[in-house]
Amino acid sequence: MKTVTIDKNAFRRFVDGIIKQQRVIGVCAKGDRFDFEQLESADQLRLDYDVTLQPPKKYFLPPVETLLTYEVGDGYKSVYDDTEFVLLGVHPYDMVALNQLDKLFTQDNFDTHYMKRRHNATIVVCDVISPSKNVFASSMGTATVKDGFDVLLTDIGNAFVMESGSKKGDSFIAKAQDVVDSSEKDLQARHKIQAENEKRLNNHKLKCEASYLPKLLEKAYDHPVWEEKAKTCFSCGSCNLVCPTCYCFNVQDDVNWDFISGKRQRAWDGCLLDGFTKVAGEHEFRKKRADRFRHRLYRKCKYVPEKISSQIMSCVGCGRCVGACLPDIANPVKVYNRLVDDLGIK
Amino acid sequence: MCERCAVEKDIYLPRLATLEKKRLMNPTEMYLRLSIDDNEPFDFIPGQFVEVSIAGVGEVPITISSSPTQKGYFELVVRRIGNVTNAIHRLRIGDKIGIRGPLGKGTYPVEEAKGKNIVFICGGIGLVPQRSFINYILDNRADYKELAVLLGTKCMAQRFFHSEIDGWSHRNDIRFMETVDQADDCWLGNVGVVTTLIPKIETELQSALVFICGPPVMYKFVLMALQEAEVPRERIFMNLERKMKCGVGKCGHCQINNYYACIDGPVFRYSDLRIAPEAI
Structure with a gap:
């Protein structure tokens, strides 16, 4: 695994070179905000972004994807998306989220649809330059990332330090020209940025260690905060939509005009939406808004981390839900801090 | 391509089964006897369910009603209550449907129950x-x-x-x-x-x-x-x-x-x- 330094102009030429060879998705400005888009030129790339509107999960679990096609009486055929691509500029907290999705989609039953896309991707993570308004990755221990990426990129001022994290990363870096092995000084500059990020990406401060949250939630099931917050919840599912670790989906059939053939698709779903648990016969298992609100925050910091035995919570502190929630109730830190205040740390 | 993707089966891909018998048991419950078309094994433990696919309508989870001691076919009973279950009621003998499963690790404790009331x-x-x-x-x-x-x-x-x-x-x-x-x-x-x-x-x-x-x-x-x-x-x-x-x-x-x-x-x-x- 190599670590090299590349001058910013050389990096731009390098990216332009890759764009000519394969599909490159990078972070671009969208008005005064940012999002992942397919790059046409390296000039579009904005690695100084604060946070993207959408997390990168959509490149692995698209909002709508075809799983199968069918023909009545003739059975079903799997459909796979098999194009290789580069995902450029993923922030560490989003990489942590992808690492968790990888575990979830391979655990118990191996999801070939998700994993094929995952293996077709070369993921280039970049350390955060401009913290977003609502980020709290430092509180969640996700301000930097140690594994899962193919390349880790750090802006050290006039150049980037590029570290390979996999074989795919090695061959990615091998394509770059005008690189030099990173000097001790470059590595120190990178270390300083990462150490600072581990403290400063903290615009909402969690009052306990993130690893304590499952224990805290164990005691909080009947706490009044769920009802209080959910009183103004629109059940719109915006928090689910922007979350890098929300992966619930619905499966539906779409019939073609011939009424013989068609496809089976999966589409994002949200546990905050009314009807998420409704079965035929109108019975709904989580009918109350407060139950659904609680379920999401339990999933983030109890159910999912316990399911994949992860010390890192499934809320990675990107802060997207804080900005997306109209009634301003989604901020997980506010809820968890309230529980710390009321229930204490024991 | 990843090695596991090459060997793992698509977990969403149904196998075909043929409807051998059906009988309306009361105004809402339909009995169905099905057999899997391919020669791959279909071994289940009591309590396991299958996802039944009706192409163009969707899937529905139904627990297998027959005992695994009955070989060569399995039985389902489906209440007519939603889109897919109504479509299941409309099936005719010989029709092909999709089956995924048997699914579910939480089954009846067949071994633990031995020697007990x-x-x-x-x-x-x-x-x-x-x-x-x-x-x-x-x-x-x-x-x-x-x-x-x-x-x-x-x-x-x-x-x-x-x-x-x-x-x-x-x-x-x-x-x-x-x-x-x-x-x-x-x-x-x-x-x-x-x-x-x-x-x-x-x-x-x-x-x-x-x-x-x-x-x-x-x-x-x-x-x-x-x-x-x-x-x-x-x-x-x-x-x-x-x-x-x-x-x-x-x-x-x-x-x-x-x-x-x-x-x-x-x-x-x-x-x-x-x-x-x-x-x-």
Whole structure:
């Protein structure tokens, strides 16, 4: 695994070179905000972004994807998306989220649809330059990332330090020209940025260690905060939509005009939406808004981390839900801090 | 490409099965006998379910109602209640449908139940999944001790499996008791909800394994009655139904607190559900 330094102009030429060879998705400005888009030129790339509107999960679990096609009486055929691509500029907290999705989609039953896309991707993570308004990755221990990426990129001022994290990363870096092995000084500059990020990406401060949250939630099931917050919840599912670790989906059939053939698709779903648990016969298992609100925050910091035995919570502190929630109730830190205040740390 | 993607099967891909027999058992319940078209094995444990695909309509999770001791085919009973189940009712003999499964790791404890008294408490269509294990026990009768089956149905018109349960009620090696919530003059049996049968069980309850399956509202009252009878939670099992989409532990719909009905269930031990208040 190599670590090299590349001058910013050389990096731009390098990216332009890759764009000519394969599909490159990078972070671009969208008005005064940012999002992942397919790059046409390296000039579009904005690695100084604060946070993207959408997390990168959509490149692995698209909002709508075809799983199968069918023909009545003739059975079903799997459909796979098999194009290789580069995902450029993923922030560490989003990489942590992808690492968790990888575990979830391979655990118990191996999801070939998700994993094929995952293996077709070369993921280039970049350390955060401009913290977003609502980020709290430092509180969640996700301000930097140690594994899962193919390349880790750090802006050290006039150049980037590029570290390979996999074989795919090695061959990615091998394509770059005008690189030099990173000097001790470059590595120190990178270390300083990462150490600072581990403290400063903290615009909402969690009052306990993130690893304590499952224990805290164990005691909080009947706490009044769920009802209080959910009183103004629109059940719109915006928090689910922007979350890098929300992966619930619905499966539906779409019939073609011939009424013989068609496809089976999966589409994002949200546990905050009314009807998420409704079965035929109108019975709904989580009918109350407060139950659904609680379920999401339990999933983030109890159910999912316990399911994949992860010390890192499934809320990675990107802060997207804080900005997306109209009634301003989604901020997980506010809820968890309230529980710390009321229930204490024991 | 990744090595595992090359060897792993698509978990969403159904196999084809052929409808061999169908019979409407009451105004809403359809009995179906199916056989898998390919030669790959289809081995299941009582309590496991399949995802039934009707192309163009969708999928629905249905627990297998027949016993694995019956080879070469399997049986389902489907209530006509949503889009897919109505489409299933419209199928004709010989039609092809998609099957995924058998699914679910939470099955009836076939081994643990050996040498023990067994009690089944069923509410209406709750008999359907339990029937798999009931018939399994009847086919391996020497392995199990006393067997009691309690069935409560809303009204006479909703009773089903008439000849089969008539057969049970005439056997010496199974104690079958039935009640209906509302009866008319033609009904000579018990009247009242299924819990009214619990005090009539002659089998020693404390040492028995008790299996419950029925509509959501039934569980609470049956559990209260069993608590009164001092049946330990470790020996009570419940078959839970939830909205299910993927059936393989991904889509999140069937989650009951920490558990997924599809992979951790659908049969749960009551003592394991202590941490899952959403279960009941």
